[in-house]
Amino acid sequence: MNLVLTVDERESLLSLLTDQQRTFILEHVKRGKKTTFANEMAKDKGLVLPSEASIEDIEMLLDEWVLEDYIDNGFINSETPCECGRPLRHQYIVKHKSTNEIRRFGITHFEEHTGIPAEIVSAIKKGFSAIDYEMDDLLSKIKRNWSLNDTKLFIPDGFTFPKEIRNHLDNQVPLLDRHIQHLRKLVSQFRDERESIKQDVPEVKKEFNWDFDSPMEDDQVSFEFDLFEEKEAQSPTTESLPINNLSGPIKDKILQYLRTVSSTRVICELLIKNHIVANQRYITGKPKIYPYVCFFLEGLVSQGELYLEDINGHEDRFYKLFK
Structure with a gap:
């Protein structure tokens, strides 16, 4: 069950963060919503994208609407209205890449102002809610002094954290549950690959006529397993x-x-x-x-x-x- 904070609880916890933590979390929300929007638009085109592709990379694949910006005023503000004229706290600004048309609206008017199919709009809204839940989860974990030790994961020597996870740790922001699940998978794969190097790599290299008598670096081994997994x-x-x-x-x-x-x-x-x-x-x-x-x-x-x-x-x- 997702943890949901009230507006007052969220604002109170945000006020307790360091500037570095607050900036990181608010940027996480903005980029998360932009990525969610782009991913759903990409899925509608039949594209299959990796989980850590950047918003900039994903938008290279799109020809229509992209989420240009997301504004959270902290209060209902007449200076950030919806296309219908209603003042908004949360304003979503979308841009059509082919025509450069700009539209501004609240979360309830996606379909009306963009012509995006209803099922895609529904998926986008669901994704936005998930990003809001993630912010609540991060704030709650900070409140209870979460640390990487809470995962009870032993990180092997030579293991490299993915960029997104590394960014959280570098900014003293907890990992989300999906990060922890992904980290467990990566650590398990790392260990399995280390154990199977002697048995499997020569067979793969023989099949493709590679010189397996020469020494191999760990990243080369990982590279070859990545490609042929x-x-x-x-x-x-x-x-x-x-x-x-x-x-x-x-x-x-x-x-x-x-x-x-x-x-x-x-x-x-x-x-x-x-x-x-x-x-x-x-x-x-x-x-x-x-x-x-x-x-x-x-x-x-x-x-x-x-x-x-x-x-x-x-x-x-x-x-x-x-x-």
Whole structure:
């Protein structure tokens, strides 16, 4: 059951936070609602996105409405009205990417002012409520002095926290229950991979003619398991997606997207959306082009042209070009 604070309780707890904690939580709410909006719009287009894709990356895939801003005045304010003229405390500002049309409204008028289908509007509202519940959860955990030790998780040496979780800890803000669940999964995967390196990696490397006599770094092992963890679901179609032979135009497009997108999964969705590669997927929804884009990007890492910024378990890898 979700914890729901009253307005007064929420405001009282916010007033007790450090400036760093307050800024982080309020930004979490704003970005969370923008991400929820973008994710639901992306799902309506049949896109399958990883959990930690940034709002900027997701919006690269959208051609219609995006949530431009979310304003919480703290009180009903006549200076932030709905399109119908009613003053609002919470104002949602959406922008149509193709026409640059801007609309402003309260949470009850999404469908009326945007033409977004009712079922998508319903999912967006439900997602917004979930973000509000998350803020209440964070505030309540801060009140009771939550710490990472409360998870009773032993973090192995060499384990890397995903960026979102690391940001919470760096800003002295508790983890949400979904973070803890995800962290348990990642730690378990990390341990399983460590235990199965000697048995499994040589077989995978032999299948793809890799030199498995040379020493392997931990991140390389993790990288290879990330790419092939869905082999049991459906093997890559190697005739149409050769490992080391992505065409020049495909590589050029990947580099073009990399200027503004860090998520490998989103880059793959852009390749599919723009009909550069076929829409081939595993039964989990992950694009089959994903491991081959990763191999290409890892090659650029070894050449010093870009760097691996973050890893989200088996779901995604995030790369950045050097400035």
